[in-house]
Amino acid sequence: xxxxxxxxxxxxxxxxxxxxxxxxxxxxxxxxxxxxxxxxxxxxxxxxxxxxxxxxxxxxxxxxxxxxxxxxxxxxxxxxxxxxxxxxxxxxxxxxxxxxxxxxxxxxxxxxxxxxxxxxxxxxxxxxxxxxxxxxxxxxxxxxxxxxxxxxxxxxxxxxxxxxxxxxxxxxxxxxxxxxxxxxxxxxxxxxxxxxxxxxxxxxxxxxxxxxxxxxxxxxxxxxxxxxxxxxxxxxxxx
Amino acid sequence: xxxxxxxxxxxxxxxxxxxxxxxxxxxxxxxxxxxxxxxxxxxxxxxxxxxxxxxxxxxxxxxxxxxxxxxxxxxxxxxxxxxxxxxxxxxxxxxxxxxxxxxxxxxxxxxxxxxxxxxxxxxxxxxxxxxxxxxxxxxxxxxxxxxxxxxxxxxxxxxxxxxxxxxxxxxxxxxxxxxxxxxxxxxxxxxxxxxxxxxxxxxxxxxxxxxxxxxxxxxxxxxxxxxxxxxxxxxxxxxxxxxxxxxxxxxxxxxxxxxxxxxxxxxxxxxxxxxxxxxxxxxxxxxxxxxxxxxxxxx
Numbered sequence: 001x002x003x004x005x006x007x008x009x010x011x012x013x014x015x016x017x018x019x020x021x022x023x024x025x026x027x028x029x030x031x032x033x034x035x036x037x038x039x040x041x042x043x044x045x046x047x048x049x050x051x052x053x054x055x056x057x058x059x060x061x062x063x064x065x066x067x068x069x070x071x072x073x074x075x076x077x078x079x080x081x082x083x084x085x086x087x088x089x090x091x092x093x094x095x096x097x098x099x100x101x102x103x104x105x106x107x108x109x110x111x112x113x114x115x116x117x118x119x120x121x122x123x124x125x126x127x128x129x130x131x132x133x134x135x136x137x138x139x140x141x142x143x144x145x146x147x148x149x150x151x152x153x154x155x156x157x158x159x160x161x162x163x164x165x166x167x168x169x170x171x172x173x174x175x176x177x178x179x180x181x182x183x184x185x186x187x188x189x190x191x192x193x194x195x196x197x198x199x200x201x202x203x204x205x206x207x208x209x210x211x212x213x214x215x216x217x218x219x220x221x222x223x224x225x226x227x228x229x230x231x232x233x234x235x236x237x238x239x
Numbered sequence: 240x241x242x243x244x245x246x247x248x249x250x251x252x253x254x255x256x257x258x259x260x261x262x263x264x265x266x267x268x269x270x271x272x273x274x275x276x277x278x279x280x281x282x283x284x285x286x287x288x289x290x291x292x293x294x295x296x297x298x299x300x301x302x303x304x305x306x307x308x309x310x311x312x313x314x315x316x317x318x319x320x321x322x323x324x325x326x327x328x329x330x331x332x333x334x335x336x337x338x339x340x341x342x343x344x345x346x347x348x349x350x351x352x353x354x355x356x357x358x359x360x361x362x363x364x365x366x367x368x369x370x371x372x373x374x375x376x377x378x379x380x381x382x383x384x385x386x387x388x389x390x391x392x393x394x395x396x397x398x399x400x401x402x403x404x405x406x407x408x409x410x411x412x413x414x415x416x417x418x419x420x421x422x423x424x425x426x427x428x429x430x431x432x433x434x435x436x437x438x439x440x441x442x443x444x445x446x447x448x449x450x451x452x453x454x455x456x457x458x459x460x461x462x463x464x465x466x467x468x469x470x471x472x473x474x475x476x477x478x479x480x481x482x483x484x485x486x487x488x489x490x491x492x493x494x495x496x497x498x499x500x501x502x503x504x505x506x507x508x509x510x511x512x513x514x515x516x517x518x519x520x521x522x523x524x525x526x527x528x529x530x531x532x533x534x535x536x537x538x
Contacts, residue, residue: 050417074420082418088411090523099408103420106401133524153419 001026007056016042018212034209049073079155089135100152140171196233252383256441258468258480268410273330275461276337281307281439282446289368300443307439315428341454362453394477473521
């Protein structure tokens with residue numbers, strides 16, 4: 001579904017991605033692991049059209065995506081749940097959800113209203129908080145709002161950047177159940193996550209990004225079987 | 240109505256444009272200390288159009304707004320990607336740059352027996368279109384009030400539109416906005432142009448009322464006040480900055496007993512409000528509650 005080939009993205013003189021290739025297959029959860037500064041967020045921003053790659057290609061459902069502007073990327077069915085959630089703090093929960101449907105708000109008001117109801121049915125807590133400023137929600141509620149906001153654009157591919165960041169373990173589990181549920185409904189997921197054990201538990205395929213390059217990829221069991229990786233990322237002592 | 244009351248109302252109206260200009264930028268999350276520059280650019284351009292080239296008053300005022308809008312668009316080429324404290328510092332620098340540039344801006348043309356036009360530090364005198372056109376001060380005050388009301392309505396409608404939605408999203412979080420498909424730079428650039436035009440409209444009105452404008456009108460205190468007006472009145476509605484202006488000029492400055500203490504009271508008011516109501520009297524929560532009250536009342 002998503003094919004990233006030899007993508008190079010730089011901030012000025014610094015190359016953050018030095019030729020990254022990866023594939024996210026339709027209907028699967030693909031996760032990207034890696035230490036801080038490896039380029040995980042940069043990769044997601046590049047796919048989302050927020051950053052422009054210097055070279056390489058990104059194709060989505062067989063069509064080229066690299067260099068496409070962010071509105072077109074969203075329009076073609078890719079949504080990002082950004083790191084740290086980034087909800088709009090002074091807007092109400094309802095307004096945040098409308099903002100999620102920004103690219104189709106002009107032409108499909110009725111569809112957006114219907115999706116809003118569907119989102120409230122899926123996340124009852126958001127309905128309770130509908131008129132509340134998003135900044136007053138708890139971390140877990142904000143993460144749910146960020147996911148719901150991204151879903152309002154009706155994505156086929158949902159990219160999630162560190163959804164577990166700063167959340168209590170129980171809440172993290174809840175968020176991951178939501179991700180898994182969305183995946184079972186047919187949404188392809190590209191997941192960046194520091195919590196490697198949890199990410200591998202729901203992923204079909206995993207990539208390891210180190211210093212702007214893919215260092216390893218395979219199925220979750222292949223990743224766990226690799227002694228060096230499990231020592232570094234899963235905290236398992238080598239025997 | 241006394242001349243004093245009329246002049247006070249004109250001042251409130253004129254500064255409301257600069258306050259609304261600063262408010263538009265606050266909506267997209269940018270704190271500007273430089274909107275006074277657009278006020279003066281608009282005033283000079285409008286004055287040149289009417290006093291030097293004989294344009295009708297309304298046309299001249301429009302020329303001022305357009306010139307300031309173009310200046311805003313040009314500045315946005317550099318400043319649109321910049322946010323936070325860098326935008327604040329850059330806008331402050333731009334305001335001073337315009338003030339200093341006008342100190343050495345001479346452009347005088349013979350009109351009748353005299354030379355008229357901007358004369359550097361001596362300012363730009365003899366912008367008399369309002370009075371030669373036979374418009375009374377009261378009529379002009381009413382026209383200014385009408386324009387403020389129209390501008391308020393236009394901004395209120397804008398903020399309810401999809402465009403306004405994009406502006407508010409950019410103001411809340413640029414990265415999240417971009418990820419949802421908002422063209423952040425375009426929104427910032429167009430808002431800067433629009434905010435410039437608004438301040439320029441105020442400048443064009445002012446120069447014709449005062450018949451005079453000088454580089455000192457681009458003093459940074461005008462920019463600071465315009466910002467403060469939005470923070471006093473509230474960021475939740477364009478009514479906020481207008482209320483802020485009315486409170487400051489209408490109450491503090493018009494009460495003679497405050498005389499020399501106005502700035503102290505004003506500063507104290509701003510500081511106190513920032514602690515108690517960081518987003519002003521009519522903040523988003525207040526506006527939300529009021530609109531629900533109105534909706535309930537209609538039932």
